Amino acid sequence: MKGSFKEEVMKYRALIGLIIFSIIISLLTDRFMTVSNILNVLRQTSINAIIAGGMTYVILTSGIDLSVGSVFAFTGAIGAYLIASDTNVFLTILIVLFLGLLIGGFNGVVISKGKVQPFIATLATMTLARGATLVFTQGKPISTGASENAEAFAKIGSGYLFSIPIPIYIMVIVFALAYYILKHTRLGRYIYALGGNEEATSLSGINVSKVKILVYMFSGVLAALAGLILTSRLSSAQPTAGSGYELDAIAAVVLGGTSLSGGYGNVLSTIIGALIIGILNNSLNLMNVSSYYQLMIKGLVILIAVLLDRKH
Amino acid sequence: MNQAVFEMKAISKDFPGVKALDHVDFRILRGKVMALLGENGAGKSTLMKILTGVYQKTSGELFYNQEKVEFQGTRASQEKGIAIIHQELNLVPELSVAENIFLGREPINRYGKLEWKKMWENAGVLLDQLGMHFSPKTLVSKLSIGHQQMVEITKALSLNAEIIIMDEPTDALTTKETENLFRIIHQLRNEGKSIVYITHRLEEVAEICDYATILRDGKLIGEYDVKEINQDKIIEFMVGRKLTEQYPRVDCEIGRKVLSVNNLSNKYIKNISFDVFEGEIIGIAGLMGSMRTELAKTIYGFYPKEEGRIFINEEEVKINSPELAIKNGIAYVSEDRKANGLILSLSVKENMSISSLKTFKCFLSKIDKKKEEQVAHQYVDQMSIATPSIHQLVKNLSGGNQQKVSISKCLMTAPKILILDEPTRGVDVGAKKEIYHLINTFKQKGMCIIMISSEIPEIMGMSDRILVMHEGEISGVIHHSEATQHAIMRYAVGLKEENK
Ligand SMILES: Nc1ncnc2c1ncn2[C@@H]1O[C@H](COP(=O)(O)OP(=O)(O)OP(=O)(O)O)[C@@H](O)[C@H]1O
Ligand SMILES: [Mg+2]
Numbered sequence: 001m002k003g004s005f006k007e008e009v010m011k012y013r014a015l016i017g018l019i020i021f022s023i024i025i026s027l028l029t030d031r032f033m034t035v036s037n038i039l040n041v042l043r044q045t046s047i048n049a050i051i052a053g054g055m056t057y058v059i060l061t062s063g064i065d066l067s068v069g070s071v072f073a074f075t076g077a078i079g080a081y082l083i084a085s086d087t088n089v090f091l092t093i094l095i096v097l098f099l100g101l102l103i104g105g106f107n108g109v110v111i112s113k114g115k116v117q118p119f120i121a122t123l124a125t126m127t128l129a130r131g132a133t134l135v136f137t138q139g140k141p142i143s144t145g146a147s148e149n150a151e152a153f154a155k156i157g158s159g160y161l162f163s164i165p166i167p168i169y170i171m172v173i174v175f176a177l178a179y180y181i182l183k184h185t186r187l188g189r190y191i192y193a194l195g196g197n198e199e200a201t202s203l204s205g206i207n208v209s210k211v212k213i214l215v216y217m218f219s220g221v222l223a224a225l226a227g228l229i230l231t232s233r234l235s236s237a238q239p240t241a242g243s244g245y246e247l248d249a250i251a252a253v254v255l256g257g258t259s260l261s262g263g264y265g266n267v268l269s270t271i272i273g274a275l276i277i278g279i280l281n282n283s284l285n286l287m288n289v290s291s292y293y294q295l296m297i298k299g300l301v302i303l304i305a306v307l308l309d310r311k312h
Numbered sequence: 313m314n315q316a317v318f319e320m321k322a323i324s325k326d327f328p329g330v331k332a333l334d335h336v337d338f339r340i341l342r343g344k345v346m347a348l349l350g351e352n353g354a355g356k357s358t359l360m361k362i363l364t365g366v367y368q369k370t371s372g373e374l375f376y377n378q379e380k381v382e383f384q385g386t387r388a389s390q391e392k393g394i395a396i397i398h399q400e401l402n403l404v405p406e407l408s409v410a411e412n413i414f415l416g417r418e419p420i421n422r423y424g425k426l427e428w429k430k431m432w433e434n435a436g437v438l439l440d441q442l443g444m445h446f447s448p449k450t451l452v453s454k455l456s457i458g459h460q461q462m463v464e465i466t467k468a469l470s471l472n473a474e475i476i477i478m479d480e481p482t483d484a485l486t487t488k489e490t491e492n493l494f495r496i497i498h499q500l501r502n503e504g505k506s507i508v509y510i511t512h513r514l515e516e517v518a519e520i521c522d523y524a525t526i527l528r529d530g531k532l533i534g535e536y537d538v539k540e541i542n543q544d545k546i547i548e549f550m551v552g553r554k555l556t557e558q559y560p561r562v563d564c565e566i567g568r569k570v571l572s573v574n575n576l577s578n579k580y581i582k583n584i585s586f587d588v589f590e591g592e593i594i595g596i597a598g599l600m601g602s603m604r605t606e607l608a609k610t611i612y613g614f615y616p617k618e619e620g621r622i623f624i625n626e627e628e629v630k631i632n633s634p635e636l637a638i639k640n641g642i643a644y645v646s647e648d649r650k651a652n653g654l655i656l657s658l659s660v661k662e663n664m665s666i667s668s669l670k671t672f673k674c675f676l677s678k679i680d681k682k683k684e685e686q687v688a689h690q691y692v693d694q695m696s697i698a699t700p701s702i703h704q705l706v707k708n709l710s711g712g713n714q715q716k717v718s719i720s721k722c723l724m725t726a727p728k729i730l731i732l733d734e735p736t737r738g739v740d741v742g743a744k745k746e747i748y749h750l751i752n753t754f755k756q757k758g759m760c761i762i763m764i765s766s767e768i769p770e771i772m773g774m775s776d777r778i779l780v781m782h783e784g785e786i787s788g789v790i791h792h793s794e795a796t797q798h799a800i801m802r803y804a805v806g807l808k809e810e811n812k
Contacts, residue, residue: 184678186669193666196657203614203652204667204721205638263657 014256014269018276025283032283039165045278046171049271050226051245052252053178054219056270059253061194061215062262063118068223068249070129072242075099076227077133080142080237083153096224104220108213137239144235157233167229178267195262251302252277317342317506318475323372325358329700332358334530340475345507347517350527351550351740352712353698356510357399360477364389364396395473397464399480399711400650405453410435412452413467438466443492457648458484458600477508483738486600486766494520512740514543526550551742559773562752564591570760571729576620580606581784588760595775596764597800602781604764605647608731612644613637638667641728645719645735653718656707660699661688663706663717668724691720711738731762768797782806
């Protein structure tokens, strides 16, 4: 059973778009297609991609998670504080990830048990977590300090393994896992089902609340993981970190072709969406485009990509 | 004078992997009711969607009043005086009945302001004609599917079309509503309007149709004068072979008591008590709004119970979610496959296995896809589901085949107690028989079956005992040997015991 050529093209349209896009960029600037720059792009993209991985799950269930940027900042700040007060690196990682799970779980419970619309529920959490970050940091950056512990912690975001930055490994592992769950497990099937028709899914004997809570927990823990990476890389946490990251993550998901109304899409194309945004940022920097214009161009690219996708 | 208002010539339609129509000719005669018949997936709906411009044909020609036409969408055909009532409802649930009827054609005054009063009045008159007594201001989402269907019909009639196409309109209607509809159809025919009537209820054909066009597997079998062809012949043409008796009742030994419902009450139902035994089929009859579906969904844990207890095998069970119901061996086939029976964005296989994925688990909680596909194939064969592959999206199947997928899903959970809510709605004669046969097989294996149906012959033909409901209560219980249409109807309208 082989699909027609057109169907194949449709299936890989995000990837094809990415390749064409990269070719255009490398024609425009010769500083793009170098090994070090590509690794650089991948490393920069990893943070958005990891957040977008969780966002894909949420969007597939026809939900949305606006709180990821704030969760990113809050957990990052807690992480920085723990390291600065000489907490063991592993313990810090565990605490931070657990915190992400907890906040995500909170979102999930409010949405499923409290029957609040995801947009509203996560908007509230977004504000709440941002406020908590500002209170916790007193509005000032928290440095992880210069201890041995802090240096070990810094490896997560800025270390290398076989001359490839660690965050790239983390991204690959996260997506491998996310792909596996979605494609091969019951939970994955339920996520698609829930996005397709909630009532039918519930009548099919699936605990819809549980699926929702798990999905928001996944989004929360990945936002925390991304926060950890950035805090580690900068050796400090900024109280305003991650603002607007929820929109970048949503953009990556949508660029990958996942439907905002749920039910259709997959997580591998999200990585491509994130890469498109990452390459765009990188190449505009390489070409010395002012950051004001960068935003406008980014907006336009997203608009055009989504419009092209609408045709189908 | 047999003049064709509309003619379709050598129409073909290809979908990926499916030849839905293969050189089909079809004509609509002025002032006649043209039946369009065929098994599930024969291509009836597709042919009508091509006629009205929902789909574009792969090849062939369309003539309207001898003139060649092409419609690029329903709007274009509507403007030419062709209305269609689709098999799947196309209403906006959040809008009122009146707004739905006049959607896109709302009456406005000189300043562009909506004339609500006029809209309500006009809608009220139309509804009255069909004998409907709900207010035009009611939200569509608050109506039962049967009433929603009536709204669709009202909408089509309000267009004052020359040709009205009805795709299984009586599917969700009660006897009374069906009578009203037939009255309207007669009236339209007398006014010289033409009607295309798609149905699986073949007794309706003789009652209101003039000609019958029969399709099989996307090919035209022929057009016949209804006066010259009987029901058996129609079935033979449809399925390509002879079918024997419709309701193959089997009597089996009644075993232990399996399900016992005691004084169940909530906001829909009052004081419901009944038992079901191994190898028994309990039919639940009643008029629309008698809360049969609500009862089923309460037992199934979808609606909360307020009072009452449920026992399975003499042990009390607390079922407050469908998940627990399935764990306790109860399965429920929904009456409305599109709204809540199926997940249209998933494939045939994925829909079938969704309730029983736990049984396909292997290492690392991976779904055992090989086994899953094997079982899906088995059901596709067993239920004769017409689909190019188990990976086809369910939304691309014909209505009847969707119903079979919906039933397969429940059977896959290997239930002890199977609740079927209108199990043969929209299913063709051949498949109906297959489903009855399957139900009987399960009965013989000792399963308890609760079957809700608005088709009284079906209830009478299949059930061992019949519960009749009226306004959320059981108004009567009839043993199958004493069941008559009359007795069922008496209880259904709430009349108590007849004096003997
Ligand atoms: N959009 C679609 N994509 C792919 N296949 C389709 C599509 N629509 C219909 N089909 C296929 O075309 C065939 C004819 O379907 P159609 O809906 O016309 O059947 P039908 O005669 O109306 O059946 P039923 O009585 O069950 O409603 C079926 O095999 C169906 O699976
Ligand atoms: Mg049909």
